[in-house]
Amino acid sequence: MRTFVRAADRGQLQHAADELGVTQQAVSKRVAALERELGVRLFTRTTRGVELTLDGQAFLPHARGIVAAVDRAVGAVRPGARARRIDVLGRRSAQAVVLHDHWRSRPGTALDVVTLRVDDPRVAAAAVRAGEVDAAFRTVTDPAALPPEVRMVHAFDSPLELLVGPRHPLAAARTLRPHELRGWRIWVPGIAPGSEWGEFYDQLATAFDLNVDATGPHFGDEVLLDVLADSADVATLVGARDRYVWPAGHDLRRIPIADPTLAYPISLLLPRTNPHPGLRAILDHLAGLPAPPEPAWRPSWATPQPGAGHRRR
Template structure:
């Protein structure tokens, strides 16, 4: 099986765009399309559905993706075994529009020579991300384990940065005209966060947030993706959601959606970085240094207690000189 065809499939699946995959792989979009078409003929299955927005995985594509990713990782490991230090720094983020991806993009623009591979494991359970770090499938993961005491001894979790939450609402929402909001002003309003996965870090975050400020967090309904959520907000006079200030979203101009900062206190979603305790990838040192230089979250700020404990634990700090 052509490993470069498999690599093209994996990147196209992760990015949702053939052109973006081609740009990252340093080939033309036509070359990526041909590789994937050859792979589909070899497997006798269609892996993608082509849409106006890019490509989406078929059920066969979804089933093939984790195995294809493992194959690519295995090839990279084989090359690294005989060419130490040659492999790109591979970091897992929750999504390519997330604040973590935006921060990594800023880092890469400041260090354009960096060989950086940003991936999305597409898992909700942080333990799966921890296992990926342990296995060397990724060098680090922007995930949080809400009980740091349960972390295996060979990995550590360090504070990365806070993502200040904003209210995202349509033009007819009662709070749409506000320049800023306080958490108390959100009470009684339906804050829709569909598809919160049980056992995920954000599930515990929203549970604690709702309890701390008596907020109505509605997780009903499946998560059909960002575009469907934005469509619903634009047409509603009562729906709103919470997004990170650093998250990147795009919507048609006629939606007229409003991003409203929340203050007094700032609602800070704490982002952590999970990495090996010993022998981390050499490229991580500069990334951690970049994270430490990010602007601090304005105070007063609210964070869940597990994030405060993690911040106070000096043993979780990653030395930039090790």
Template sequence: MDLDAVRTFVAAADAGQFQDAAAALSITQQAVSKRIAALEKDLGVRLFHRTARGAQLTIDGQAFLPHAWELLRVEARADASVRPGQRALRVDVHSRRTAPGVLLQEFHRTHPRIELDVVTLDADVHGASAAVEAGTVDATFHAVTVPARRLPTGIRAARVIDEHHEILVGPRHALANVQSVTPTQLAEHRIWMPGMADGTEWAAYYDELAAAFGLTIDRVGPTFGYEVLLAEIADSAELATLAGERTRYLWPDSYDLRRIPVLDPAPVYPMSIIWRGDNPHPALVELRDFLGSRRADTSDEKVWLPTWAQHATA
């Protein structure tokens, strides 16, 4: 259906005169008549009675009017859904379970008037940055492992999340009843993180963490999802996995899984928000300010950071 004809019909119904509708739409009266006639032909009904006093809606015209208004509202929503500055702020997170997803939910609660479109691109930092550069998403969260000067032209990054780690074990594991554990103590235990792809920034992080403390991080085997991973850990006296302290997991009470902080030093996974410097979306600045205010202060803690963290923008 020709939406310009629908828009003209609504204007004519509101004005009661084709001439006034033409003025409101900045077109000629002849153009109004042609659009209305084409719409009537398309629908197979008369929408107006033409009289010397103007144009009055027929019964069919009255029936069509509320639907015509709805068509125009849908058009406006469709346009706003993709037009920068009008559509929802589109933000990529690698997983809705992890810290970026949790923080975005907090941002939504704090700023309910701001529309958010949270997507998962399932890409590493290079793929996600390319999506930001192309304008597919307004922002993404990743560890930035290169100096700021090596980011694509126009791409900006700011470190906004320092995620602490917890070890996740079942009730029969040797660490099940401790209050905290050090990275050195973890060297005695097998840490299972299947499906971690080589070449990703998170693989680089865990490789360096393992080398620093002599950890055994087992990446062998396919991944069948978090639910299967948790079930395997709950049933094992040997398996453990690492998770961010804000990562959201749900499991049956019968699993009796334990989340134990890793401290002294506390390994920290640094994540940045990545955006395009010329992005005009008004909500982007508010999101960045919010994230900056929520970043934990680790200056008084004994923490461990990967060597490339010094390259991340402040």
């Protein structure tokens, strides 16, 4: 099929042979085999070379489409050519925001951002091992549960902020210390058992004696923001880089937490062997992200690795 397209474009079997790196005899045999398969003549010979028959003219656009589709199919599985497929927790998450910043610094970079919709990070690790994604922003908190074919690097730390409505007693604060959150209802709906964020909030609540309430189904960020806007006693925690948008009338407040900073550690899972070549650029971008202000609190399973995911500044 490719030989037929080249011969039709060049009008000379020899020119097609030169492009394809074969002999003119090989081109003639390929065209003849295709004609036998189709049961029609595709070319007529002239003193100048070859010309398409009416059947050849009808067949050419379809042949072009088939050759182009094959080229796209091959490119889709060629690691250096296809888009990097990266899993993030959500489209508004800090991971997605960081990836967007990376893409903006390299316009035109092929990047496929997906959400696996799984809570167990081990399932995400299995997807990396199987090649369903090239990398995943997930943390397997138990190193023994990480498949040997997958490695985990520290990507960056996401400082937490308190998000409250204008009627909340803490709404006027410029910054807060963790102990000032005691006694307030911090509503984080949808914490899934066995998830990395479930373990994070368990340790956070224990470390600072906080009331982290995960009751009730999570009907989406819009519903959560509506509740905060109307409440005088409900707050939630969000990452400093997380992207949230709400109506101007909500007048919600994002308040940094410091002394210590509550740092949510984010890791990147990727294959140990033959990772997508484009992942190096993402790792370099992560390495340039600033670290949260110190002192910082992190969960027990977090082990910052300067140089692997970011460098301290």
